[in-house]
Amino acid sequence: MEAELMALAASGASTLISLMISDAWAKTKDRLAAILGRIGDEKETLRELEASQAVLVSALAEADDVTVAAIEGEWRARLSQLLLSDSSCVEDLQFLAAAPGDAVHNNITGRVQASLLIQAGRIERSTFHTLPEQTA
Template identity: 45%
Template sequence: MEAELTALAASGATTFVGLMATEAWSQVRGRLARVLGRGEGDEVIDAELEESRAELAAARAEGDQQAAADIEAAWRNRLRRTLRADPAAAEELRAVLEELAPQQYSGPAVAINHNTISGGHYNAPVIMAQWVDDGVRSTPRRGPGDA
C-alpha cells in the first residue's frame, strides 16, 4: 500500500507542478487545495500553491532545473503525507488526476502506416503522407459556386 501511495503522490506532484505554468492551473489549484487541506485551511494551502507557482516560474526563467525539481519534490512529500493521514484523500486525488488526464499535453500524436509500392520503377523519392505542411499559410481554395 505504501508503494501505491508513493506512486500516486509522485504522479500528483508531477501533474500539478506541470500544470502550474498552464491556463488550466486556475481550475486545478482549488481542487488540489481541497485534497491537501481536507476542508481545513484551504486558503493557506492555496497561498502556498501560488507561492510555489511564482517560484517555479522564476526557476524556469533562470533555467534553474534543480529549483524546479525541488518544488516538485516538496509537493510530492506533502501529498504523500496527506495520503497517509487520510485514505479518502487518495480516492479524491485519483479522481482529480483522471479528470486532468485529457488536458495534459503528451506531445504530438503519431500514426504509423505501412504502405507498399509495387509494379514499377521509381527514380525519385515517393512520399506518402496524410498531410505535408511547409509552414506557409495560403488563402483557402475556392471551389465552383463559392462566393
C-alpha cells in the same frame, strides 16, 4: 499499499508541476487546495500553491532545475503525507492524473504519409535520431 500511495504522490506532484505552468492551473488550484486543506488550513494551502507556482515560473525562466526539483519534492512530500493520513483522498487526487482542462481534439486529413508526426505543447531536451535512407 503504501508503495501505491507513494507512486500516486510522485505522479501527482509531477502532474501538479505541469499544471502550475499550464492554462488549467486556474481551474485546478482551488480544488487541490481544498483536498490538501484536509491536513491543514485550506486558505494557507492555496497561498502556498500560488507562491510555489510563482517561484516555479521564475525558476523555469532562469533554467533553474534545482529549484524546480525542490518544488516538486515539496509537493510530493505533502501529497504523501496526505495520502498516508487519509487514504480516502486517493480518488480525489486521481483527478490530477487526468490533468483537467479544455479538451483538445485533432483531425489529420489528406493523404497518408509514412513519416514521423510529433504534436506537443512543449518539448525540452529531446533528441531525435533517424536512420539514413536506404537506396536500392
